[in-house]
Amino acid sequence: MSGSGLEIATSGVQDMANVAPKITREIRKSLARRRIALFLKLAKKRSEAERLNDLLGRTFGHRLNDEEVRRLWLLREEQRQSVERLLAVVDKRRR
Amino acid sequence: MSERVLLFVDNSTYFCFKSAIRGYPFDAAVVYNLANFTECLVLADDIVLAPTTAWSPDSSDPLFTKEPICRQFDVSRSSPSFLSATFTSALDACRKDLRSPRLTNSGAVFISDPAARNIFENLGTDVERHSDVARHIAQYLLRTNVALELSGATNGQPTPYHPYSHRARFVATKLMEYRLTSQPLATMILRDAEKLITKDLRGLDTKGLLSRYGAFRNVDTDIPLVLGAALSGSRSPAELVETLLKMRKWPQARACRKWTGRLLTAVYGGTLRKRIEAERELMEARQVLGDELRSAIGLAR
Numbered sequence: 001m002s003g004s005g006l007e008i009a010t011s012g013v014q015d016m017a018n019v020a021p022k023i024t025r026e027i028r029k030s031l032a033r034r035r036i037a038l039f040l041k042l043a044k045k046r047s048e049a050e051r052l053n054d055l056l057g058r059t060f061g062h063r064l065n066d067e068e069v070r071r072l073w074l075l076r077e078e079q080r081q082s083v084e085r086l087l088a089v090v091d092k093r094r095r
Numbered sequence: 096m097s098e099r100v101l102l103f104v105d106n107s108t109y110f111c112f113k114s115a116i117r118g119y120p121f122d123a124a125v126v127y128n129l130a131n132f133t134e135c136l137v138l139a140d141d142i143v144l145a146p147t148t149a150w151s152p153d154s155s156d157p158l159f160t161k162e163p164i165c166r167q168f169d170v171s172r173s174s175p176s177f178l179s180a181t182f183t184s185a186l187d188a189c190r191k192d193l194r195s196p197r198l199t200n201s202g203a204v205f206i207s208d209p210a211a212r213n214i215f216e217n218l219g220t221d222v223e224r225h226s227d228v229a230r231h232i233a234q235y236l237l238r239t240n241v242a243l244e245l246s247g248a249t250n251g252q253p254t255p256y257h258p259y260s261h262r263a264r265f266v267a268t269k270l271m272e273y274r275l276t277s278q279p280l281a282t283m284i285l286r287d288a289e290k291l292i293t294k295d296l297r298g299l300d301t302k303g304l305l306s307r308y309g310a311f312r313n314v315d316t317d318i319p320l321v322l323g324a325a326l327s328g329s330r331s332p333a334e335l336v337e338t339l340l341k342m343r344k345w346p347q348a349r350a351c352r353k354w355t356g357r358l359l360t361a362v363y364g365g366t367l368r369k370r371i372e373a374e375r376e377l378m379e380a381r382q383v384l385g386d387e388l389r390s391a392i393g394l395a396r
Contacts, residue, residue, distance in 0.1 A: 071123035
């Protein structure tokens with residue numbers, strides 16, 4: 001291979017090496033997007049939705065009062081925090 | 096090892112779902128359990144209910160009969176040695192729980208359970224309303240610990256356990272000590288998404304004119320994703336079931352279950368390399384979800 005040919009090939013390989021991680025990242029991102037498509041779809045529907053109580057009222061014919069809404073929020077917050085605490089404990093043990 | 100996503104739920108969670116569908120009045124606990132059960136219907140391939148002699152599935156319930164999604168844990172198919180080991184461990188855990196402060200933190204759950212009252216009143220249960228406190232505590236502990244033991248053994252792989260509203264805190268504190276089976280991976284991502292949306296919406300709310308004058312009730316922004324989406328597509332309780340079954344068949348839901356099943360298999364039974372790759376996939380998914388939602392809501396990273 002001539003000197004210039006070698007240089008071109010070397011530079012091509014270098015370019016590819018520079019681009020490859022980017023392509024890999026994009027492929028992985030696109031794969032991840034496909035895996036979480038459900039959550040994005042749900043989130044879109046959720047953002048289109050009215051407030052929970054309006055939805056409950058429309059479907060079931062009755063609603064939660066203010067006190068019950070607050071209780072529901074606390075229950076879910078507790079569930080969310082317990083998952084976070086649980087994951088933190090597991091991560092710590094793994095380390 | 097199966098790559099299907101199995102979830103273990105309390106019978107009471109299912110009763111709450113049925114109670115709401117039948118149009119009984121509900122409270123916060125019923126809606127909480129309804130939200131959890133609807134999530135399970137979309138995120139899991141199979142839902143396993145705790146074994147009991149007090150109740151058996153209604154043959155007209157499509158969730159158990161037509162393309163069944165739910166099934167009761169069948170004790171008769173388990174070997175005597177398995178059952179002996181399960182109950183021995185559960186009783187041992189009950190004894191330890193009796194000495195633990197976390198039991199007293201669980202408060203009034205032993206005596207009253209308004210969330211599922213409508214169903215329980217027509218059901219022959221082992222613990223009657225007038226039974227003494229000790230018997231309620233014993234039943235509560237035994238049922239919870241048996242559920243935890245069985246969730247570790249269904250189909251030969253750990254099965255995430257979704258405790259009923261009255262057990263959630265107690266189970267979470269127990270699990271913090273030794274296990275990672277309280278939430279499946281998909282539910283964890285769902286909580287991420289809800290948290291992000293709620294947090295960002297709250298951020299937006301506080302900037303609004305109404306919020307500054309105290310007119311905005313931000314507790315209402317916490318809509319469970321699956322329940323919110325299902326309710327927005329339903330005009331009646333009967334339609335809610337149809338909507339959920341349709342959502343379950345969405346290509347996105349199928350893809351998510353398939354991925355979650357593969358991740359669970361890798362996490363619990365795969366080689367170290369597969370486990371590392373699974374963790375990486377999970378991290379990427381959470382990060383991409385965060386980015387996409389922020390961009391959808393119109394917030395910069």
